Amino acid sequence: MMDEPNPPVWPDSVIIVHDTEDADTMKQKLEPTQDSWNAEHNTFTCDYHFSDRRYAVLFTPGIYRNVDLEVGYYVQVAGLGVTPNHVQFKGDGKGPHVPSLNRHIHKNSGTCLDTFWRSGENFSCANDMVWAVSQASPLRRVHCQKDLYLHDKDAYASGGHIANAVVDGHTHFGGQQQYLSRNVHFGKGASGGAWSMVYVGCGDNAPPNSATNTTITKTRVRVEKPYIAVYDDDKTKFQLRIPLVNDGTTDNLPQVTGDNEESRDFRHVKVATASESTRAIQKALDEGKDVVLTPGIYYLDQSLDVHKDNQVVLGLGLAxxxxxxxxxxxxxxxGTAGVRIAGVMLEAPAVDPAKRKSTESHWSLLEYGCEGQTQADDPKNPGALFDIFCRVGGGGDADKRHWINIDSMVRIHSSHVIGDNLWLWRADHAELNPGESPNCPNVSPVFYQTEKDEYNVDTGIVVTGDNVTIYGLAVEHTSKHQTIWKGENGAVYFYQCEFPYDVDTDFGKAGYRGYFIGNSVKAHSLNSPGIYSNFRNATVQVETAIQHPDSPEIEVVNPFTVHLDNNGIIASVINGRGPAAQKQGVPSRV
Incomplete structure (x- = not known):
């Protein structure tokens, strides 16, 4: 096995920034990664929402003064230190931040509802920080030395994930509909939020339990996301850092010191680019190397098979x-233990229905283990999935919207797997093609709204493995059950779900649920599940949002439903209990 080069040969989509660079050089590097700017209305826009650009902006250790970087679509901003404080943003600039977008369309307040697909990791900000996003835009391993604003005034925002972070000041959730905070130190507490704010392992300064706050003292089991760092004086030699397993019962503090981590030299890490063949990437996996996927779009002609214990596949810049x-x-x-898959978007292709083989087996975007085979079962060395974002539809040719048709997005058959921030999205809206007019301009003047039999996917996630734990799971708009859980002793902390907008009344009559626990399951823990309806095209009635068998070891904590808009109804919250969600924007709870 030949060594890989260290430093690696980075493609243009990886931008390395040094604190020794002058302001003009730094600005020239950073500006292309930001969202498009509308100077007339003084706002960043959603123009890159379905673009093919991908960037990772990596800051070497140092102090960066007066940096003002808006983190755009498909952009990851990360420090290359072993602790967040090795990369510090000081001075008058805002540092990495995300404001509301499209202020010219949304009554000057802008919107955060479509602010997806970006991330911030492993840096420190000396000033207040604004990170006004919705799903698939996590903050991890950051140190905010003053206040953290996870909203932008009265702009609508829907979701978010912050994990393993330190906030010295106060954390303001504002009007965020829902949010998960895991192992975050809130120095001066946290406030705000609308429907479901979940705090897991966040210490004494987390808000107490209430109708809108679900506070859980300790994580069940904990593994942090791998990251990359430089380790020599010249800041050119790279290492892959893999935090070790913490059972969650003894230490809920943020793990940001670099202790209790394994370090792997990049001589044994394959740095892949989108221009390489799938076989070249698979060859590195077969040799036992870890793989870093640099930003880009990889059109695979075969699955990437991970079959070595403790192997890491890490995407940069939302590869x-x-x-x-x-x-x-x-x-x-x-039977493979300790695998880490992190930081990737998984997407379904458009395939001519006439050319899809009728003999094809179940088609998912991520298959962990194999149905019916012996699975990994090592509680001391679990597998883990971090920042996995699946997308079915949204971009591409308008004439091929009905060509996208898969069965599910994620299937987990192995036991003792941890998920941390999974957003599984059947696109409810898509880019307009040249010359195409919006089909629902009252909903959005800039996007196409998905109709029935477009971007088809039956189910977001199917879990058959035992002892699977997920922190932050969102499933939206699939055509049948949104989530199916058949494994024993599973646990989910924070669940956000929207039923599909485009279905007809048959959807309700078929008995589809937002969260379906299999009839043979004896033990399960589901914490703060929110199921939302927005039936645009028909008066659909879903009898109940969550269904589970009758067992004393199944607990569902703080479940609720919300009628977002339009027609139809969710008639009850769970197993026929709880009031119907009828009044727009007002949760119905059990």
Missing amino acids: TLVSPVGSPCIRVAP
Whole structure:
């Protein structure tokens, strides 16, 4: 096995920034990564919402003064230190931040509802920090030395994920509809939020339990996301850092010191680019190397098979894998322990229905383990998934919207797997093609609204493995059950779900649920699940949002439903209990 180069040969989509660079050089590097700017209305816009650009902006250790970087679509901003404080943003600039977008369309307040697909990791900000996003835009391993604003005034915002972070000041959630905070130190407390604010392992300064706050003292089991760092004086030699397992019962503090981590030299890490063949990437996996996927769109012609214990596949800059026809983007072999898959977007391709083979097996975008085979079962060395964002539809040719048709996005058959921030999205809206007018201009003048039989996917996630734990799961708009859980002793902390907008009354009559626990399951823990309806095209009635068998070891904490808009109803919250969600924007709770 040949060593890989260290420093690696980075593609243009990886931007390395040094604190020794002058302001003009730094500005020239950073400006292309920001969202498009509308000077007339003084706002960043959503123009890059479905673009093919991908960037990772990596700051070497140092102090960066007066940096003002808006973190755009498909952009990851990360420090290359072993602790967040090795990369510090000081001075008059805002540092990495995300404001509301499209102020010219949304009554001058802008919106955060479509502010997806970006991330901030492993840096420190000396000033207040604004990170006004919705799903698939996590903050991790950051140190905010003053206040953290996870909203932008009265702009609508829907979701978010902050994990393993330190906030010295106060954290303001504002009007965020829902949010998960895991292992965050809130120095001066946290406030705000609308429907479901979940705090897991966040210490004494987390808000107390209430109708809108679900506060859980300790994590069940904990693994942090791998990251990359430089380790020599010249800041050119790279290492892959893998935090070790913490059972969650002894230490809920943020793990940001670099202790209790394994370090792997990049001589044993394959740095892949989107221009390489799938076989070249697979060869590195077969040799036992870890793989870093640099920003870009990878059109796979075969699944990437991970079959070595403790192997890492880490995406930078929301590296996007488009699945081969009939097969997942990534497949983890059964019986494989300690695997880490992190920081990737998984996307379904458009396939001519006439050319799709009728003999194809179940098609998902991520297959962890194999149905019916012996699975990994090592509680001391669990597998883990971090920042996995699946997308079915949204971009591409308008004439091929009905060509996208898969069965599910994620299937987990192995036991003792941890998920941390999974957003599984059947696109409810898509880019307008040249010359195309919006089909629902009252909903959005800039996007197409998905209709029935477009971007089809049956289910977001199917779990058959035992002892699977997920912190932050969102499933939206799939055509049947949104989530199916058949494994024993599973646990989910924070669940956000929207039923599809485009279905007809048959959807309700078929008995589809927002969260379905299999009839044979004896033990399960589901914490703060929110199921929302926005039936645009028909008066759909869903009898109940969550269904589970009758067992004393199944607990569902603080479940609720919300009628977002339009027609139809969710008639009850869970197993026929709880009031119907009828009044717009007002949760119905049990």
